[in-house]
Amino acid sequence: MPIRIIKWVSGGLEAFWGLPIIGGSLIVLLGWAPLLFMLILHIVGLIFSSKEGKAKTGHILGILASTLGFIPIVGMAFHILAAIFLLIEAARDQ
Known part of the structure; x- marks a missing residue:
């Protein structure tokens, strides 16, 4: 359940x-602080996704x-x- 919340929040952000x-x-x-915050959030999300066997693509793209x-433009x-990807994964993870 926590990974789903992380995906909804990080996807919205x-x-x-x-x-x-x-x-x-x-x-x-x-001052670019949101990028550092999001990097940390995606690393935490990737760790949780790996432990729970959930999709990781959204967090990898987020990193x-x-x-x-x-x-x-690239950013x-x-x-x-x-x-x-994060919002689709959040909706699919049950």
């Missing part, structure tokens, strides 16, 4: 960070989004992809 102009501007305004998020694309 990734969707927000992937918003053109708004997400990127807020990340820059906060890529957090590490490449400083590149404007946005990865945030959106991570959000899609």
